[in-house]
Amino acid sequence: MFAASLETASEPRKLRRVAIDPVTRVEGHGKVTILLDEANKVHQVRLHIVEVRGFEKFIEGRPYWEVPVSVQRLCGICPVSHHLAAAKAMDQIAGYDLLTPTAEKLRRLMHYGQMVQSHAVHFYHLASPDLLLGFDSEPTRRNIVGVLEDFPQIATEGVLVRRFGQEVIRATAGKRVHGTGAVPGGMNKALSRDDREMLRADVDQVIDWTVGAIRMVERLHETKPAFYNHFGEVAGNMLGLVNASGAADYYNGTLRARDAAGTIIFDRVKDASYRDVLEEEVKSWSYMKFPHIKAIGSEEGWYRVGPLARIQVCDLLTSERAEAERQRLLAVGGGKPLHGTLFYHWARLVELLHAAELIRNLLDDPTICATDLMADKGERRFHAVGVIEAPRGTLFHEYKVGEDDLVTYCNLIVSTTNNNQAMNEAIRKVAVQYLDGHEITEPLLNHIEVAIRAYDPCLSCATHALGLMPLQVELVDADGIVLSDVRRGMDGGVSCSVPG
């Protein structure tokens, strides 16, 4: 595969290095390095995540009931996803098998509110400047303020759609960001009738605005279909959660993976068994791990998650208008799966519509304001996995908790980590499509950023294995000669070698 050949150049010392640092309009801090020869031929492209978090380590030694609140501080954009994934795991740890019907509905309501606000901030605030103003527009105007000046209606709708999602979160979690709604075994607050009425009054408008945004993206696609179809297009496997009927389920469900042609690789894999089908690999040049499908292997087993994967992994969306929009999008592929990077935006808006419709349905549920919030407690457990579909893709939380209630082990595979290889593949494809052989300019480099941005990466969430990850440190002299090489392996053992 050509992309794999661009991971590591054979003679990097002879090449010119171009860096995009930092990658802008994404959550977190990352950079891209590109190695070019004298003819501007691309030899190496890498997305680096250059910050280190440490949440897996911070959580060790803390009481399990604290984790759903503390771990959500990983992120300021989709904290609800971490909150709920951890709560799902801690339900099991505390001995709760099934939530009360109301508690599950309220968690879903919170989650769909998160989906609306996160997808809105990504599409309107971060991505729409590229799509509406142009990849090569003036960089100082290529932002939400520029959109507000040129397309005030779209920008205003974006702000209000996001606000609606945040209000749903506030009504269920107590705060717009970093609330405390989910507790092991249920929820700590019921939905007030005032909040229900307020949200119900606004949701239909949000649905209509979202359909309008989908139409806008569709029209953009019609202007340059070949460009939108093939920009950063790399065929890959896809992963997501589906329910027993095969419909997409953002809160519960079992794991399903399809290959690039749409054929199912595995299905109905329980979330607790994720290690049976997935494994992680570490590369010396990135703090972010590289997960892949175990049965296929690290070379070809990478997969994408998130909107574009989810709408193709599932058999349907359960809300009427969103399913119709999903079918409209899939029709572009003519029966074949879509792998163009820019389709992420279209798929994201279809999901935003789906989440808004699910919110409306829950608000219309006559029992949504009920107060049966805590389930009956069963047998305490010591190991649990919580999996959820975060806005950016499948999110895994795994914990072990001791007899004394303190966490002894934590493993987080966040959505962006799942998309690590997919993003690297996409930017290598874009580099070959648009940079290879050209004089490098800012607009061309923005093409690379556009590809990363389409995945809506949360780079700060994705690096968290402080003290655990294998690392390689090379001491290199001015001529690029490796003087010494220190490595820490998967077992924590350290070895040092001095090349002869």
Next chain:
Amino acid sequence: MSIRNSFTIDGERVDFEPGQSILQAALAAGVFIPHLCFHPEFSAHGSCKLCTVVVNGRNGSACTIAAMPGQEVRSDTPELNQRRRMLLQMLFVEGNHFCPGCEKSGNCKLQAMAYELEMFNDHFQHFFPDRGPVDASHPEVMLDRNRCIQCELCVRASRDIDGKEVFSLAGRGPASHLVVNAASGLLGDTPFAATDKAAEVCPVGAIMVKRVGFTAPIGRRKYDGASIRDQIEHPAPAQEG
């Protein structure tokens, strides 16, 4: 009430019973003076210094100075409140007080006092103390020493109310830390119980009853609706003598 048994705080007359401290008399009269280590059910401690006032021109702890007729007390002044903010900042950086992940948030007196005194930042460099791991050896209560502000409320409650003497401070200066009365050093090996007075008086998140966590939703925690100034705990009747 005799006219002789009164003094003024910031120009406002406060009556007192003989034997009351300035702080006790002020709180009984509904006049708020910031404090952390004082508790109406225990003897005064005078360690947090947050209740420092100016009495007839001299600084002193309102919780340990006896109320006397004719005293002129100054408390709610910009200078004193600035010093109180600084004391709070020092308490925050001396321990690991990370409110966003702490289950005491919203019910914490240290946090509530910081809001009350408008402490907007930590100012000082954090100590990041390592006073040992969370002691979760007790089946019902956990002890996080890194959050302890050494007010000794638990020490006094266990000794004076529970009659158990479970807690004490050990070490000196920056090495001071809370210890428990067990050879193993573990709370689980003491006669401590979740129903003890000492389990409920901790003003911060150092002594926490297990598995309570975040069951109180945001909006219904103690200091969500009203500031600590407006929730004065009424002092016990003054002792004669």
